[in-house]
Amino acid sequence: MTDPAIAAYGLRKSYGDRTVLDGIDLTVPEGTIFSLLGPNGAGKTTAVKILSTLVSPDPDSGPIRIGGHDLATHAQDARAAIGVTGQFSAVDGLITGEENMLLMADLHHLPRAEGQRVVAGLLERFDLTAAAGKPASTYSGGMKRRLDIAMTLVGGPRIIFLDEPTTGLDPRSRHTMWGIIRELVTDGATVFLTTQYLEEADELADRIAVLHDGRIAAEGTAGELKRLVPGGHVRLRFTDPAAYRSAAAVLDGAARDDEALALRLPSDGGQRDLRSVLDRLDAAGVEADELTVHTPDLDDVFFTLTGGVVPDRPKENVR
């Protein structure tokens, strides 16, 4: 049995009287992708910063081992094994992409020729060769993100932390990034990734943990998490607020989204189930403007676990 790449037990962190991480356990086997999923402010960045030695956990926090090294006693060894791409770019806009990369090579004390070789290889791999001589401030968001991750890889880290690597990227750039992340793992690295995008975790991660209120609300493969929410749901949307309120009154158990005038009811999507919903609406004399049947996806898991209202966001079609 080899050590897991990342192992943390009873991870705790508070800022003042705000408990951000309330004793969470995280284990990531070598050569896998782990995704920490959570809404804004859930503590994802805090977890990444602690695991990557940038921030100290609370004194009553449990042990953390990164690449087999105990963070409390061997932080320097752990640091040598990891690379971190923060949520906010570490790219210096005033210098070129290549200069940013060479700076990282210097920070890793790579001999000049080797540094240049590694940098050229990464620029090529991240499709940045043509732009390498231009100031990074002229790069698009997607290019900056790619440069950011390329910079993280200069030192050849075995364990890579990516804090929301695709936030703000368009669907195509997100796909490119997914390809890059998969390649990292094919090459043997371990990836710890945070995201707000459920489909991203679904797409990439071997295991997913949902962070909510400082705790892991659920953990498992995408399939395991989806099985937590059997049957899917029916979504009814209204344009008339009065019709919406009448429907909400007769369909007890429906989750309300008052802003979108939408109701969500647990349902197996079967004929009998749908008929019962429609009969109840008929009896109340209301008609929905839109009815959609959903089979469970990670969104359902997420909103079931975190007890949130149902968002009315269009699903991006990224495939």
Ligand SMILES: Nc1ncnc2c1ncn2[C@@H]1O[C@H](COP(=O)(O)OP(=O)(O)OP(=O)(O)O)[C@@H](O)[C@H]1O
């Ligand atoms: N240095 C700090 N001092 C005080 N509070 C902090 C500090 N860093 C983070 N917090 C608080 O900890 C909580 C979790 O923040 P964190 O950045 O880890 O969330 P996140 O899940 O990464 O959110 P986002 O999706 O917005 O990036 C927030 O309430 C934040 O205000």
Ligand SMILES: [Mg+2]
């Ligand atoms: Mg964050």
